[in-house]
């Protein structure tokens with residue numbers, strides 16, 4: 001199974017499936033991508049995700065391994081985006097983390113986590129109120145201190161999915177939408193009516209793979225799209241709080257994504273009143289201009305996670321399953337897709353990704 005050109009079928013066109021399809025196509029394989037939803041990725045977890053590439057801020061809840069995968073991916077994103085057929089709203093302006101004075105222990109906890117796990121001194125700047133006001137003038141005087149992570153990035157996830165959809169087309173990947181896969185096995189994908197055969201099949205269905213990956217669980221995430229003409233922030237701002245930590249991520253034209261809850265649940269029904277109160281009240285404490293913002297959308301998805309919240313790449317002859325991207329799909333997909341493409345090309349598990357692979 002290590003010949004240079006293979007026919008490869010991928011199920012699931014979230015961030016993982018799309019990036020892998022492109023990566024494999026660029027290697028010269030013949031690739032078909034299947035999804036039950038539309039070309040833009042509506043209905044996927046990736047459609048809801050906030051699009052932050054924040055390897056250091058994520059140390060708030062994640063382990064060093066995620067930071068390492070994220071730093072590796074963050075180096076790849078700018079080059080990947082240049083190869084896409086349409087522009088993507090993408091910025092590398094860093095992230096700012098703040099806390100209200102009563103919650104400064106939360107800021108200190110993150111500061112320590114970063115020092116212990118990412119020992120490069122230039123990746124975090126401890127900022128006082130004046131410097132914070134320089135970085136984000138509309139937050140001047142609101143917070144006495146904060147942490148600035150200059151190398152972090154953010155992008156509009158829906159732009160990205162759309163641009164990747166277009167790129168799949170221009171690169172010659174066959175993209176089959178409206179196809180609900182019933183069975184996936186070594187070399188075969190079926191929706192119960194038609195069966196497609198390939199040299200290799202890759203399962204990127206996220207929560208849709210739960211019946212084949214019993215350990216997979218959902219972690220419900222809710223967020224808001226707001227139009228806030230009175231708010232001008234240029235980079236993601238995170239508010240640390242013992243119970244209601246939030247992030248505010250800028251999009252073009254004074255739109256902001258405010259999120260996100262993390263609730264142990266597979267329930268992807270509408271956003272609750274409680275979550276709305278918590279997220280929007282917290283956003284208002286960061287910037288009072290959110291009072292007059294318009295709610296454009298409330299979005300929900302369940303993040304696919306394994307018990308340790310680490311991604312896994314299961315390999316068996318002719319079948320690969322990649323899943324458990326949890327709250328880090330955009331952050332780590334470029335690393336994972338490169339490791340899987342290298343494995344397919346060479347038959348060897350790449351050293352950098354060896355802890356992620358599980359061979360049957």
Ligand SMILES: Cc1cc2nc3c(=O)[nH]c(=O)nc-3n(C[C@H](O)[C@H](O)[C@H](O)COP(=O)(O)OP(=O)(O)OC[C@H]3O[C@@H](n4cnc5c(N)ncnc54)[C@H](O)[C@@H]3O)c2cc1C
Nearest residue numbers: 012014016036045046049050052181206208221329330331
């Ligand atoms: C509120 C929220 C905020 C987030 N913010 C960030 C962030 O800022 N940064 C970050 O890195 N990550 C973030 N994430 C996490 C990120 O969105 C996920 O890790 C990522 O989307 C998972 O991607 P995936 O491709 O594995 O799964 P998905 O995006 O869910 O894609 C799976 C695809 O499989 C398809 N599918 C499923 N079953 C079938 C079937 N039977 N037949 C055919 N197709 C099928 C689905 O339609 C879907 O398109 C966030 C998540 C949430 C919920």
